[in-house]
Amino acid sequence: MRKIILVTGANSGLGKAMTLALAGAGHRVFATMRNTDQNPFSTTTANIQVLKMDVCDDAQIALVVRELCDKYHVEGLDVLINNAGTAMPGPLERASRDMMFDQFNLNVFSVISVSRHFLPLLKNRRGKIFNIGSMSSRMSIPFAGLYGASKAALKQISWALRLELRVWGVEVCHLELGNFPSAIWQKAAFHAEEWANDPYRQFLEKISHLMQSRSRTFNSSELLTRKVLHLMERERNPFNTVVGRDAQMRRLLTSLFPVRFLERQLVRKIFVSKS
Ligand SMILES: NC(=O)c1ccc[n+]([C@@H]2O[C@H](COP(=O)([O-])OP(=O)(O)OC[C@H]3O[C@@H](n4cnc5c(N)ncnc54)[C@H](OP(=O)(O)O)[C@@H]3O)[C@@H](O)[C@H]2O)c1
Numbered sequence: 001m002r003k004i005i006l007v008t009g010a011n012s013g014l015g016k017a018m019t020l021a022l023a024g025a026g027h028r029v030f031a032t033m034r035n036t037d038q039n040p041f042s043t044t045t046a047n048i049q050v051l052k053m054d055v056c057d058d059a060q061i062a063l064v065v066r067e068l069c070d071k072y073h074v075e076g077l078d079v080l081i082n083n084a085g086t087a088m089p090g091p092l093e094r095a096s097r098d099m100m101f102d103q104f105n106l107n108v109f110s111v112i113s114v115s116r117h118f119l120p121l122l123k124n125r126r127g128k129i130f131n132i133g134s135m136s137s138r139m140s141i142p143f144a145g146l147y148g149a150s151k152a153a154l155k156q157i158s159w160a161l162r163l164e165l166r167v168w169g170v171e172v173c174h175l176e177l178g179n180f181p182s183a184i185w186q187k188a189a190f191h192a193e194e195w196a197n198d199p200y201r202q203f204l205e206k207i208s209h210l211m212q213s214r215s216r217t218f219n220s221s222e223l224l225t226r227k228v229l230h231l232m233e234r235e236r237n238p239f240n241t242v243v244g245r246d247a248q249m250r251r252l253l254t255s256l257f258p259v260r261f262l263e264r265q266l267v268r269k270i271f272v273s274k275s
Contacts, residue, residue: 002026002027002028003022003027003028003078003079003232004027004028004030004074004076004077004078004079004125005022005027005028005029005030005077005079005081005232006029006030006032006068006077006079006080006081006118007019007022007029007030007031007032007081007083008032008053008055008081008082008083008084008110008114009032009034009055009083009084009085010029010031010032010033010050010083011031011033011035011038011039011040012038012040012182012183013180013181013182013183013184013221014132014177014180014182014221014224015031015033015081015083015084016031016041017221017222017224017225018081018083018221018225018228019031019041019048020041020225021222021225021226021228021229022225022228022229023045023047023048025229026047027047028047028049029047029048029049030049030051030064031048031049031050031051032050032051032053032055032064033050033051033052033053034052034053034054034055034084035052036050036051036052049072051064051067052064055082055084055106055110055111055113055114056105056106056109056110058113058117061113061114061117062117064117065117065118065120068121069121074121075121075124076121076122076124076125076127077118077121077122077124077125077127078125078127078128078232079127079128079129079130079232080114080115080118080122080127080128080129080130081129081130081132081228082110082111082114082115082129082130082131082132083132084106085106085107085132085184086103086106086107086184086187086188087144087147087184087185087187087188088102088103088146088147088188089143089144089146089147089188089190089204089207089208089211090143090146090204091142091143091200091203091204092145092146093200094198094200095146099146100146103146103147103149103150104146104149104150104153106150107147107151107153107154108150108153108154108157111131111154111157111158112157112161115129115161115172119165119168119170122170123168123169123170126168126169126170127170127171128170128171128172128173128231128237129158129161129165129170129171129172129173130173130228130231131154131157131158131172131173131174131175132175132177133151133154133155133158133174133175133176133177134147134148134151134176134177135176135177135178135242135244135246135247135250135251136148136151136152137151137152137154137176138176138250138251138254139250139254139259139262141207141266142203142207142266142267142270143200143203143204143207143270144207144211154174155174155176158172158173158239159172159174159239171236171237172239173231173237173238173239173240173241174239174240174241175224175227175228175240175241175243176241176242176247177224177243177244177247178218178219178243178244178245178246178247178248178250179218179219179244179246180218180219180220180221180223180224180244181219181220181221182221185208185211185212186212188211189208189212190204190205190207192205203270203271206270207270210269210270218245218246219243219244219245219246223243223244224243224244227241227243
């Protein structure tokens with residue numbers, strides 16, 4: 001059956017890939033983005049509607065809800081994909097309160113707010129909410145502590161939301177992703193000049209290279225889009241779905257090996273090894 005879907009942060013990376021795959025499968029997709037000048041979709045794709053929505057701006061979110069109802073005559077939403085997110089790396093010793101707030105505002109608070117605004121439409125269709133999480137919620141990576149913490153918080157929020165919304169027939173699923181190709185780590189790239197005299201510089205350089213090379217080499221975005229299409233069609237899904245070979249491996253490693261062992265490997269890679 002043709003579904004009505006809304007994706008946040010649809011202009012790039014995984015949001016764009018999911019929008020194209022869902023529209024390609026015949027669904028009607030509202031692709032939201034904070035800057036519509038960055039719209040990557042061709043105007044000839046009839047079942048993709050691009051709308052401006054900054055997920056940190058409640059007035060804009062409310063406007064999109066109104067637009068859906070008044071302009072597009074949408075009476076219900078089948079799937080909401082809370083995809084917009086970013087990584088704000090850096091040593092916690094240097095993290096300002098503003099930076100901490102920004103990371104949580106986008107990756108956690110906005111998910112609650114967007115979901116809250118679209119709930120009346122989701123309830124009408126007994127819809128689903130897919131929250132895009134990360135395996136960083138499972139084990140922290142040095143210098144990506146705020147990101148990992150925000151994704152761990154997202155997982156807990158998703159779980160509570162799932163339990164609270166079950167009574168209304170709305171299902172909340174958390175997707176725990178491994179590394180996928182996108183610009184997320186390039187956008188968060190480390191700028192050597194900003195850290196010129198900082199003793200953390202050498203480690204930041206190393207972790208920045210490590211993260212960027214990982215996102216180039218791991219899973220294909222089709223793996224995620226196939227999974228989303230699959231979950232969407234099922235009546236009931238588990239709360240957490242691990243997506244990606246590396247994420248499956250990390251899950252296995254964290255269950256097999258003591259944390260002390262995994263810590264040692266990670267620390268060696270970043271603080272000791274030459275590459
Ligand atoms: N790629 C991975 O390896 C990976 C792994 C685990 C989890 N994830 C998660 O997957 C999701 C998508 O990330 P990605 O990898 O596809 O990176 P991406 O290409 O950087 O996509 C992030 C998207 O979020 C949007 N965004 C940022 N702030 C926003 C705001 N205030 N309002 C609306 N949209 C906003 C970005 O828009 P702009 O272009 O305007 O900044 C962009 O479209 C994120 O939640 C990320 O944490 C990714």
